[in-house]
Amino acid sequence: MPRTRKKLPKYSLHKPSGQARVLIDGKSYYLGQFNSDASREEYDRLMGIWLASGRNMPQPKHLSNLTVTDLCVAYFQFCKSYYAQNGQPTSEVAAIQNVLRSLRRLYGRTAADDFGPKKLKVVIQHWIANDLARGTINQHIGRIKRMFRWAASEELISVV
Numbered sequence: 001m002p003r004t005r006k007k008l009p010k011y012s013l014h015k016p017s018g019q020a021r022v023l024i025d026g027k028s029y030y031l032g033q034f035n036s037d038a039s040r041e042e043y044d045r046l047m048g049i050w051l052a053s054g055r056n057m058p059q060p061k062h063l064s065n066l067t068v069t070d071l072c073v074a075y076f077q078f079c080k081s082y083y084a085q086n087g088q089p090t091s092e093v094a095a096i097q098n099v100l101r102s103l104r105r106l107y108g109r110t111a112a113d114d115f116g117p118k119k120l121k122v123v124i125q126h127w128i129a130n131d132l133a134r135g136t137i138n139q140h141i142g143r144i145k146r147m148f149r150w151a152a153s154e155e156l157i158s159v160v
Contacts, residue, residue, distance in 0.1 A: 006055045011043050024050055024057050066156055068115055069108040072100040074156065075147045099143045102126060112157050120144065 013034045014021045020031040020039035029046055031039040050057055076097065083092040106123055107115060120141070127137050151157045 008047060009050070011040070022046060027057070066112045067108065068110050068112050069104050071112040071147065071151055071156065072104050072108075074154075075150060076100055078150065095139070096143050096147075099140045100147075102140075103144065112151065115148075 009022045009024050011020060011022055011031075013019075014028070014030065017030070018034055020034040020036070020043065021028050022031065022043055023029075024046065031042040031046075033039055079093055079096050080089055083090045083096070103123060106126060107119055110119070123144070124137060124141065127140065132140075148157065152159045
């Protein structure tokens with residue numbers, strides 16, 4: 001029986017953005033401005049990785065030793081630029097800083113991958129003990145969830 005080999009993924013144009021892209025194992029990789037030298041170099045680099053890995057893209061290695069503190073620091077750096085207007089941080093940055101402070105105090109040395117719903121309940125109980133209102137607690141929970149979603153999108157933690 002003849003052995004079938006995967007064909008080399010095509011360099012193509014993503015019309016809505018005008019960028020070059022390549023579809024590898026069902027995932028789009030954007031390469032930069034279509035038909036530019038930089039996009040061709042990025043395509044060649046990705047194809048080299050793909051071929052060297054046996055015609056499969058290697059799975060990203062997660063930072064299993066990433067602690068909650070490390071994650072909070074990385075997320076706060078992101079927030080300072082994301083939640084800014086006219087170059088100045090918005091009030092959301094201060095709110096996120098307060099939430100992260102509580103989270104670090106309780107679970108700073110815990111591996112970020114090990115933080116789950118039961119640990120979040122402990123954080124909520126801490127806020128209740130400090131007489132925070134239900135609406136404030138719900139906003140804080142949303143901020144923590146956004147941080148973990150951001151971390152997953154940046155491939156800093158594993159997605160279960």
